[in-house]
Every structure is written in structure tokens, then in C-alpha cells.
Amino acid sequence: MDRIFNFSAGPATLPQAVLEQARDELVNWRGSGMSVMEMSHRGKEYMSIHAEAEADLRELLGIPANYKVLFLQGGASAQFAMVPMNLLRGKTSADYLNTGEWSKKAIKEAKKFADVSIVASSEDKNFTYAPAQNAWQLDPNAAYVHYTPNETIGGVEIFWTPETGNVPLVADMSSNILSRPIDVAKFGLIYAGAQKNIGPAGLTIVIVREDLLGETLKGTPTMFDYKIAADNDSMYNTPPTFAIYIAGLVFKWLRAKGGLAAMEKENIAKAALLYDFLDTSEFFISPVARENRSRMNVPFTLKNTDLDEEFLKRAKARGMIQLKGHRSVGGMRASIYNAMPIEGVKTLVELMREFEKQHA
Amino acid sequence: MDRIFNFSAGPATLPQAVLEQARDELVNWRGSGMSVMEMSHRGKEYMSIHAEAEADLRELLGIPANYKVLFLQGGASAQFAMVPMNLLRGKTSADYLNTGEWSKKAIKEAKKFADVSIVASSEDKNFTYAPAQNAWQLDPNAAYVHYTPNETIGGVEIFWTPETGNVPLVADMSSNILSRPIDVAKFGLIYAGAQKNIGPAGLTIVIVREDLLGETLKGTPTMFDYKIAADNDSMYNTPPTFAIYIAGLVFKWLRAKGGLAAMEKENIAKAALLYDFLDTSEFFISPVARENRSRMNVPFTLKNTDLDEEFLKRAKARGMIQLKGHRSVGGMRASIYNAMPIEGVKTLVELMREFEKQHA
The missing domain is CATH 3.90.1150.10 (Aspartate Aminotransferase, domain 1)
Known part of the structure; x- marks a missing residue:
């Protein structure tokens, strides 16, 4: 059979043009004599792929200079722990909006590390809507406010950006990142597993305001420390190079589309x-x-x-x-x-x- | 230029036959109408790829039935934390052999979680040899003994398997796994980043005796809990599906070679x-x-x-x-x-x- 229409929630369909380019370059990337999968992450070929992927993502989302872009592993599920481990910064409580299955997972994991306060929930109607901003009970002393602007399972999307004053806003954009322009400056941190709108599974993108970095909970694994990833351009250890390459092709495809x-x-x-x-x-x-x-x-x-x-x-x-x-x-x-x-x-x-x- | 000889320490050269097969199947995997990168990890196509990769690895290494095979993310560097977080199991100290740069990194990370005792070191001769077993000062009460059978940077390999009595032996085999037969039953846990002898970066393989699972340190992120990965067949969340597919092709290539x-x-x-x-x-x-x-x-x-x-x-x-x-x-x-x-x-x-x- 030829190409099918794949409505999977993730891993999900990729642009055919991206797949065809990846196929054509698979064994020998642009005359380098090797596959992207085989490239040393410290070699000039891969370094150029890595830098270009970041530059294109910055261009697409209009990411301000005081934000770091991190290419990580572990999916959104790893972020559920990394966010509190990195962003509590001496505080003990964090605010979470509960709009469905993925919110609930983020909340459950955060409870390992923080006093979690639910600012609002749509569980009363089986997660078929999102509570309006004026229903949110925000705590001005919370370390951050976490929400899920698109619930992949419930199909509930929030099209406005919450106002959280001086408390950093954290968004799990796994399933709607790059689907429309956003104002990154309104967020403290954005994260997204790649396997829906970015590229292959195994890559997680984090966009974080750099002043939030540098104060992790005791017992945070090195690989869970955003600051270490940021200081090493996401190359503290070997990054998921091929997934980053495919994401880069998707970014180019998006730019070419306008x-x-x-x-x-x-x-x-x-x-x-x-x-x-x-x-x-x-x-x-x-x-x-x-x-x-x-x-x-x-x-x-x-x-x-x-x-x-x-x-x-x-x-x-x-x-x-x-x-x-x-x-x-x-x-x-x-x-x-x-x-x-x-x-x-x-x-x-x-x-x-x-x-x-x-x-x- | 045609294919070059790539002597990179990792990511490293892959079998040409594997790359050619991956290329041929890239846009449309075996008539499925989609790329492996696009497959739902819960769909029957990917599930068969996943199961076959595990079965072939088990066959190659002769992995006993009481060992779990986990497909994880984060590289050996994530394992440096996961090993103590999972294997201390109520104890406070762990034994480490120091044979070079990668041993040192494992030791540094373990110190966040455990009292680390160095059983022997070859630092006296700039890590150009491995201390003999009779020079190891083993602690019978240690939670486990960790060593690096092949130091990728120093080029120092240990060809014998250490005897550690009832204390589980843990090996970072990132750079020599699958290079020769081993007796898995002598190990409590083996881990390896994929990007040297297995497949693309972004996949980490863990082989662990199942009785060692189930008792993690307080504050262990869910994604760092071997038991959760084991109970969910490495699909607690979306695994790095494409990297596992390529690893599976490498396993088939190894089996075909004998x-x-x-x-x-x-x-x-x-x-x-x-x-x-x-x-x-x-x-x-x-x-x-x-x-x-x-x-x-x-x-x-x-x-x-x-x-x-x-x-x-x-x-x-x-x-x-x-x-x-x-x-x-x-x-x-x-x-x-x-x-x-x-x-x-x-x-x-x-x-x-x-x-x-x-x-x-």
C-alpha cells in the first residue's frame, strides 16, 4: 500500500517530503560518506545540523535571546519530574491546572517533590472543557504555575495564555507546539515531547528563561539538571542526534510553508x-x-x-x-x-x- | 565521496547493510504505508518490531529468563544516577572500580546518592591498565559493585568477569557490549548506551536481574524507576521507537553473521x-x-x-x-x-x- 492517513496521537504522521529527504540522505549525508546516525556529535557535520535545528526553531517561535533551547530525552514524562526538581528554587509549593489525563500525570509526579495546589479542574465535567482564567485560584507564592494547553486524550485546547503575574508559567505543549504562533516571553518554561508535531520519539524540547536555571533540588540527577544541559548546548552527553536531525528537517519544512x-x-x-x-x-x-x-x-x-x-x-x-x-x-x-x-x-x-x- | 571509514568513538559507524535496509524501508515500512518513525508505539506494527528486537538481543547474549531487558533513554550518564537510585535497596554504600574517565563520571554521580568506596584504581599509571581482581578491596556489605569493562577513552578493557560473591555486579558495557559472548548470569545489571555497538544515540539498554527491582530511593523520578519500565515492557511512555528499530536491524545483522x-x-x-x-x-x-x-x-x-x-x-x-x-x-x-x-x-x-x- 502507498502512504496511508495515520491519525495516531503520537508517534504521528510526518511530512512526506521530510521522510523522502531523510531516505535520500540516510546512507550518505550530503557527500559526507556517512549517515547522520553515525556522526560524532562533536564533529563539524553534526554540530552544524544541531545548530541549524536550534536556529530554525528560534526563528519559527520567535524565541527571545534570554531563553535557552534544550534538546533532551525522556519525553514529557521526564519533564513531569524535571520541572519541580529545577523550578521550585527554594520554594515548596507549585500551582497546577487540571484539565485531563496528562495534567493528572504531571500533578501526580510533581507531588513527589512539591506541595501541589490545584488552581482549577474540569474533572466535574469529565474534562470536556477548560476552566476560565477567572476561576483559577492562583497562589502568588507558588514557585510556578503548570498547565497543559492541549490535552491529547481529551482533545481540550486552551487558546488564550494564562496571566500568572510574577509567577513563571510552565506549559506542556507536547501536542500543540508549532501549531500556531505563541508569545514565548509570556512563559517561564515550555516543554514538548517531539513525537507529535516535531519529529521522532526520543527527543524532548525545552524552552526555558535562563534566569530560572541553576537551583535544583538535592538529589537531582545530573541528567535532570536544565542548567547543565544549557551550559553544554545539550551536549553534556551524546544527544539523540538522528531525532534532532529529523526535527530540523521538520523545522525547515515549516519555514518553507510560511x-x-x-x-x-x-x-x-x-x-x-x-x-x-x-x-x-x-x-x-x-x-x-x-x-x-x-x-x-x-x-x-x-x-x-x-x-x-x-x-x-x-x-x-x-x-x-x-x-x-x-x-x-x-x-x-x-x-x-x-x-x-x-x-x-x-x-x-x-x-x-x-x-x-x-x-x- | 562514497562511504568513509569512520573511527568515531560514538556515535559510530553502523553496518552498511543495516543503513541500506533502513533507507529502503524509511518512507513505507514493509507495505504498512508509513515510516517506523510515524508508528503508534501501541500499534501492532511497532509492537512486533519492539518484541523482535528484544527477542534477538536475548538470543545473542543468552539472557536468562529472570532478567529484564529495558529500552530506556538518557545514555549511560542517566544510568550513573539510576543505578544507585534503584540498587541501593536500603543500603547506603556501593563499591566502584576506577579505571578511567567513564568510571570517574559514574563515581561522581553515585556520590550524590551513596557512600562510594573505591575498590581499586589505576589512576597511579594514568589509567593505562586495570587492577587485578586480587587488588580489589571489596566490601561484602556494599549494595553492588560497579565497573567499566571497557574504558572508551583510555582503551582499557577487562576480559575477565570479576567475582563479587553475593554482591550484585554492575557493568557499564557501553563500548563493548555485543563484541563477544558474556555470561549474563554473572551480572546483576548491565547497561549500555546504544551509540557504539548497538544503534543510534538516544537509546540505552539495561539488562537487570528482576529480583533487584522494586525498591527505589525516595525522590526517584518515575522515569528513573527500572521496575516501572520493566512492568510496562519499556512502554510506560513513548519509547525511542526508531532507535529501537535500528538496534533490531543490527541484532539481525549480528545473528546472520553467526x-x-x-x-x-x-x-x-x-x-x-x-x-x-x-x-x-x-x-x-x-x-x-x-x-x-x-x-x-x-x-x-x-x-x-x-x-x-x-x-x-x-x-x-x-x-x-x-x-x-x-x-x-x-x-x-x-x-x-x-x-x-x-x-x-x-x-x-x-x-x-x-x-x-x-x-x-
């Missing part, structure tokens, strides 16, 4: 195709509050859940996979990150329309 | 080419004690260090790169892991012979 403003337009158009259909359907249901409907992860359920399997089978027959929803939400979930072509979304909506006609 | 016994023969032959020449040379010097000469990393110096740059230039002109030695040893270092073809070593020895004739 950057994040252009990407946002495409993402709005793709998401609208799905949500507009869902709004007219009497057969498929979007469980998420209108103002928090994620542009990246679109969960929807069938009124008749007995037809779930039949729908998945039909989707697969048309070259669409990984549409099964997370067990905590049920139904379906279409993850439509930057690299999902609009044709994929159109094909999905077509099937939904047909399926409804047949079964409604 | 496994580790066959590989050891090749490695002995390759190393002998270099050491035999060094023994006859009056111009190039091996600094390492004969019984500890590494088969993986061969440091050597020129009697006239003014000629170092000239030698490196000549090597490059013949398609040989990354021969410059680590600054702590000086001179040259040829890393000749499993994937370095014997032709590479022959070409190097030829150049050395010529160079000596010209300059001696």
Missing part, C-alpha cells in the same frame, strides 16, 4: 472541516466545549457505539488508521497535527458523512 | 592487525598494558607529536576520519566496533606503516 502563521491557517481549516461536520451531524458527537475544541486532537463518538468497530474497519479499508479513541473517552479520535494533509481530513469527513447516511 | 562468537573472532582479528603493528613500530606507541588492550578502542600516540596533524590530514585524504585521540590521552584513537569493516583497519595500518617509513 512559518507558524501559515500553519495556523491550515490547522484552522483542517479542524473546521471536522467540527463543522460534527455540528451538523445527528450521528457523530463532539464531547468538547466549543471554545476548547482542539485543533490537533479531535475526539468524537458515535451515538450507537455498537457501530464503532464497523466504522474503524471501513476507515482502514480507505487507508485511514489509528482512529480508535482513548479508552477514557471512548469512540474515535482523529489526531490532525501539522503533518496531516487536508486530504486526510477530507477523506475522513467523507466517510463519516457516508456512514451516517447508511446507518442513521 | 552471533557473538563469530563477532568476537572478527574483533580479535581486527584488533590484532593494529596491535601487532604497534608492537613492531618504533614510531607509534600503544600506552595500554598488553592484557588490557581494548578490542574496541585503540589509542596510540606518535613519538613525535608535532606530526599528529599531518597524520590526521593524511588519514582524511584516504577516507579515514575521527582518529584524533581524546584530549586526556592525546595522540590518536581508532574505535573499531563491530561495524567497522576489517578493510578499514587494514587501510589504517597501511597508512601508519607508510607514515612511519617516511618520517622515522
Whole structure:
């Protein structure tokens, strides 16, 4: 079979042009006589790849000079510990917003290291919305405020940036980074696992204001110390070089498309195709509050859940996979990150329309 | 230029056949319509890759059933903390052998968590040999004994397995794993960063006896808990899927070559080419004690260090790169892991012979 439409929540589909370039360069990168995988991380070839990836990411997100960009390992799950270990900085409490499964994981891990205060929660409605800013109970003495601007499982996205005064704002942007422009200066720290909108699994990107670095909890492993990573340009030890190379190709692809403003337009158009259909359907249901409907992860359920399997089978027959929803939400979930072509979304909506006609 | 001979200490050269297969499968893995990089780690395609990689590694090393194989991130440097955080198990002290730069890093990190006792050290002779077993001052109450059977920088390898009685033996095999058969049952835990003899950087393999798991230090991040990784088949969160796929291809390549016994023969032959020449040379010097000469990393110096740059230039002109030695040893270092073809070593020895004739 040719390329399929892969709606996986992560690892997720990558731009075909990036994969083709990676293929063409795989055995012999630009006449160097070696694969990127084989390059010493201290050699000039890899150093140029590394520096260019960082420069392109800085350009795309407009990252101010007083922010460090770190290429780390361990996924967002490692960040759940690294954030408190590095950002408590002599304080003992931290504020967390609870909007779903990933918030809950971040909170659970933070409790190992800090007194966690929940500023607001949407658990009352099974995480189908995000609490408005005026409902947040912020503690001005908290070390930081942590939130998850896009819940990959629940499909709940927050499109505004919370105001937290002098308390640093920390965001797990694993599933919506690079999907639209953001004002990095409003954040103390942003982190994202790569395997959704950036590149292959095994790379985690951290963007952190440099004045927040340098004071870790006692017992913090060296590899969990942001300052050490920052002081060594993410080369304290061998970084995940091939994943950084692929991420760099994705950054170039984004720049060639016109950057994040252009990407946002495409993402709005793709998401609208799905949500507009869902709004007219009497057969498929979007469980998420209108103002928090994620542009990246679109969960929807069938009124008749007995037809779930039949729908998945039909989707697969048309070259669409990984549409099964997370067990905590049920139904379906279409993850439509930057690299999902609009044709994929159109094909999905077509099937939904047909399926409804047949079964409604 | 075509393929070069890359003597990098890591990331290092990979088998050409593996790279070519990865290239051919890169955009569309075996008719799945997607790249391995794009596969959900919970999907059947990736699950089969993951399971096969583990099965092949178990076969190659003869790993007993009571040992877990973990695919982790963070490199050996993360293990330097994970080992004490997981293996102290209520004790407070651990024994470490000090044979060079990597031992020293492991020791420094362990001191954050444990009372470290140095059982023996070769620092007296600038780490050019390994202390014999009868010189080790073992503490029968230590939580474990840690050593580095191959020092990548110093080129010092230990070919015998230390006897530590009931105290678990822990080995950092980053630079010699899979280079020869070992008896896994003699170890409590083996770890190795992938980027030398296994695959791409960003993957770390841990082999651990399962009765050692389940008692971590307070404050151990979830991602640093071996038990959690073991209970979740290394999928507590998204593993570095593409790196595991490449490692799996390397394991298949090793099995096709006849496994580790066959590989050891090749490695002995390759190393002998270099050491035999060094023994006859009056111009190039091996600094390492004969019984500890590494088969993986061969440091050597020129009697006239003014000629170092000239030698490196000549090597490059013949398609040989990354021969410059680590600054702590000086001179040259040829890393000749499993994937370095014997032709590479022959070409190097030829150049050395010529160079000596010209300059001696």
C-alpha cells in the first residue's frame, strides 16, 4: 500500500517530503560518506545540523535571546519530574491546572517533590472543557504555575495564555507546539515531547528563561539538571542526534510553508472541516466545549457505539488508521497535527458523512 | 565521496547493510504505508518490531529468563544516577572500580546518592591498565559493585568477569557490549548506551536481574524507576521507537553473521592487525598494558607529536576520519566496533606503516 492517513496521537504522521529527504540522505549525508546516525556529535557535520535545528526553531517561535533551547530525552514524562526538581528554587509549593489525563500525570509526579495546589479542574465535567482564567485560584507564592494547553486524550485546547503575574508559567505543549504562533516571553518554561508535531520519539524540547536555571533540588540527577544541559548546548552527553536531525528537517519544512502563521491557517481549516461536520451531524458527537475544541486532537463518538468497530474497519479499508479513541473517552479520535494533509481530513469527513447516511 | 571509514568513538559507524535496509524501508515500512518513525508505539506494527528486537538481543547474549531487558533513554550518564537510585535497596554504600574517565563520571554521580568506596584504581599509571581482581578491596556489605569493562577513552578493557560473591555486579558495557559472548548470569545489571555497538544515540539498554527491582530511593523520578519500565515492557511512555528499530536491524545483522562468537573472532582479528603493528613500530606507541588492550578502542600516540596533524590530514585524504585521540590521552584513537569493516583497519595500518617509513 502507498502512504496511508495515520491519525495516531503520537508517534504521528510526518511530512512526506521530510521522510523522502531523510531516505535520500540516510546512507550518505550530503557527500559526507556517512549517515547522520553515525556522526560524532562533536564533529563539524553534526554540530552544524544541531545548530541549524536550534536556529530554525528560534526563528519559527520567535524565541527571545534570554531563553535557552534544550534538546533532551525522556519525553514529557521526564519533564513531569524535571520541572519541580529545577523550578521550585527554594520554594515548596507549585500551582497546577487540571484539565485531563496528562495534567493528572504531571500533578501526580510533581507531588513527589512539591506541595501541589490545584488552581482549577474540569474533572466535574469529565474534562470536556477548560476552566476560565477567572476561576483559577492562583497562589502568588507558588514557585510556578503548570498547565497543559492541549490535552491529547481529551482533545481540550486552551487558546488564550494564562496571566500568572510574577509567577513563571510552565506549559506542556507536547501536542500543540508549532501549531500556531505563541508569545514565548509570556512563559517561564515550555516543554514538548517531539513525537507529535516535531519529529521522532526520543527527543524532548525545552524552552526555558535562563534566569530560572541553576537551583535544583538535592538529589537531582545530573541528567535532570536544565542548567547543565544549557551550559553544554545539550551536549553534556551524546544527544539523540538522528531525532534532532529529523526535527530540523521538520523545522525547515515549516519555514518553507510560511512559518507558524501559515500553519495556523491550515490547522484552522483542517479542524473546521471536522467540527463543522460534527455540528451538523445527528450521528457523530463532539464531547468538547466549543471554545476548547482542539485543533490537533479531535475526539468524537458515535451515538450507537455498537457501530464503532464497523466504522474503524471501513476507515482502514480507505487507508485511514489509528482512529480508535482513548479508552477514557471512548469512540474515535482523529489526531490532525501539522503533518496531516487536508486530504486526510477530507477523506475522513467523507466517510463519516457516508456512514451516517447508511446507518442513521 | 562514497562511504568513509569512520573511527568515531560514538556515535559510530553502523553496518552498511543495516543503513541500506533502513533507507529502503524509511518512507513505507514493509507495505504498512508509513515510516517506523510515524508508528503508534501501541500499534501492532511497532509492537512486533519492539518484541523482535528484544527477542534477538536475548538470543545473542543468552539472557536468562529472570532478567529484564529495558529500552530506556538518557545514555549511560542517566544510568550513573539510576543505578544507585534503584540498587541501593536500603543500603547506603556501593563499591566502584576506577579505571578511567567513564568510571570517574559514574563515581561522581553515585556520590550524590551513596557512600562510594573505591575498590581499586589505576589512576597511579594514568589509567593505562586495570587492577587485578586480587587488588580489589571489596566490601561484602556494599549494595553492588560497579565497573567499566571497557574504558572508551583510555582503551582499557577487562576480559575477565570479576567475582563479587553475593554482591550484585554492575557493568557499564557501553563500548563493548555485543563484541563477544558474556555470561549474563554473572551480572546483576548491565547497561549500555546504544551509540557504539548497538544503534543510534538516544537509546540505552539495561539488562537487570528482576529480583533487584522494586525498591527505589525516595525522590526517584518515575522515569528513573527500572521496575516501572520493566512492568510496562519499556512502554510506560513513548519509547525511542526508531532507535529501537535500528538496534533490531543490527541484532539481525549480528545473528546472520553467526552471533557473538563469530563477532568476537572478527574483533580479535581486527584488533590484532593494529596491535601487532604497534608492537613492531618504533614510531607509534600503544600506552595500554598488553592484557588490557581494548578490542574496541585503540589509542596510540606518535613519538613525535608535532606530526599528529599531518597524520590526521593524511588519514582524511584516504577516507579515514575521527582518529584524533581524546584530549586526556592525546595522540590518536581508532574505535573499531563491530561495524567497522576489517578493510578499514587494514587501510589504517597501511597508512601508519607508510607514515612511519617516511618520517622515522
